[in-house]
Amino acid sequence: MPPPRKAVTGTGSSEDALTESGVRFTRQRKILLDLIDKSGDHLDAERLYQMAKVTDPKLNRVTVYRTLKLLKEGGLVDELDLMHQAGEQHFYETRRKQEHAHVICLSCGKVEEYFGEPLQKLRRQIESLFAFQIVLARTEVGGYCSHCQAMRAREMREAAEDLSV
Incomplete structure (x- = not known):
């Protein structure tokens, strides 16, 4: 590559x-x-x-x-x-x-991009630890956005209410 x-x-x-x-x-x-x-x-x-x-x-x-x-x-x-x-x-x-991470909602598919020093620090640590020269790095983080977290919490509450009835 x-x-x-x-x-x-x-x-x-x-x-x-x-x-x-x-x-x-x-x-x-x-x-x-x-x-x-x-x-x-x-x-x-x-x-x-x-x-x-x-x-x-x-x-x-x-x-x-x-x-x-x-x-x-x-x-x-x-x-x-x-x-x-x-x-x-x-x-x-x-x-x-500039390297960046893709932050992806596993529910709705929304993608945000994160640019920040922690990525550069991780790169330096990997290069130092493994005596490795990185030429390309990709970072993807999967989770749930605030909207989908709220939707999931509401669904869990409703499911719990249905079980208690």
Whole structure:
């Protein structure tokens, strides 16, 4: 796996990022990379296809899948499974310089991103402890968001009330 590269965000155009990564620039690749980079969300291939068709109605699913594979191999995007909340479905985001954790609600599927010093500290500890040079790290944390915690608590109360009746 290639080392992490610069994220597209804040470093220039998607055309520059494609060229720097050694991936040939095409209109379809630019469309998909821009969608992933600017969405602020974790998009799957089908959603990317639907969004890209608005810009390029001639675009087909096969092109989307091939392009995602190429962007991943070029180090421009990361493919995520997000705790397998959607089965074997994968999601895509622009590869970033700053490591972050994905905090995923196991009930509703909401995904938050956490950027913080504890991740950098963990990285340094692992590198020191194992004399290991980390080039890529992914962290996923599964749990329940505040809304789903409240819903689960209410369901438990209602179930307990039903049993006591």
